Amino acid sequence: MTHPDTALADVMNRSRCLLFDFDGPICGIFAGLPAPSIAADLCELVAGRGVDIPREVTTSGDPFDVLRYAATFSPDLTQAVADELRALELRAVEVASATPHARQVIEAAHQAGRAIAAVSNNSREAVTRYLTTAGLAPMFTRIIGRTDPDPDLLKPSPHLITRAVKELGADSAECVLIGDSLSDIEGARNAGVFNVGYANKPGKLERFTTAGADAVITSMGELLPHLAERQAASD
Ligand SMILES: [Mg+2]
Structure with a gap:
């Protein structure tokens, strides 16, 4: 070795x-705006569109898990989650x-x-x-x-x-x-x-x-x- x-x-x-x-x-990147809070916001967006979210996604605290879950539904939902994630990442870098x-x-x-x-x-x-x-x-x-x-x-x-x-x-x-x-x-x-x-x-x-x-x-x-x-x- x-x-x-x-x-x-x-x-x-x-x-x-x-x-x-x-x-x-x-x-x-998520030091000041923690990933779990971003993931929660994304879950809210998904739920707001009438899509049920499994517990492992709502509790993972990882925004990318929400994005991956959205991608199993539709391109529209995936785009909406990706757009929101980008907006939140832009806020997060200000306090990274x-x-x-x-x-x-x-x-x-x-x-x-x-x-x-x-x-x-x-x-x-x-x-x-x-x-x-x-x-x-x-x-x-x-x-x-x-x-x-x-x-x-x-x-x-x-x-x-x-x-x-x-x-x-x-x-x-x-x-x-x-x-x-x-x-x-x-x-x-x-x-x-x-x-x-x-x-x-x-x-x-x-x-x-x-x-x-x-x-x-x-x-x-x-x-x-x-x-x-x-x-x-x-x-
Ligand atoms: Mg990394």
Whole structure:
């Protein structure tokens, strides 16, 4: 088994392009406007249209569970929930909390000449607003977020990741996705890019390791030593 530090160094050295999941690695989007309250608002919208919602959806506290449930009904309902979710995400980013070391990592990567993209299941408008307000947007070559209401296009689908790779003019083998969910690790694998799991909560390190993450970090700061100029690739 490769030593964890060696694995991270190797992945970062091979990756000219850094793809950052948004919620987690860059900020906690729902820190000020909690996800369960957004999920409750979305459930209210769905119920208001006369659709019964199963208990596992009303109690999950995850807005994306409500979106996925709406998508089992009709395109109209899916669009309505996606629109409302986008509106709430736009409010949430105003009171989101910055992830420790995220700014340093992005600045160091930019200075080192790496291409940087955000690849998020959150709406593109919300991600763009956060990055713009934080002054980080100019360092991003691309901002890829949810633009289509269809939840099947979100990670773990490779759809958004593959789009980022294409728009960066890159090859998947020179990209890494840094994300804090199993869906990021699966999505990266589905898209053929490297992945680094950011284990920002108890239990994630074990889950990501079991899922076969290429590398796992517990602080975004762990990326900093690996962002200087890349060494000549040794295959
Ligand atoms: Mg995330």
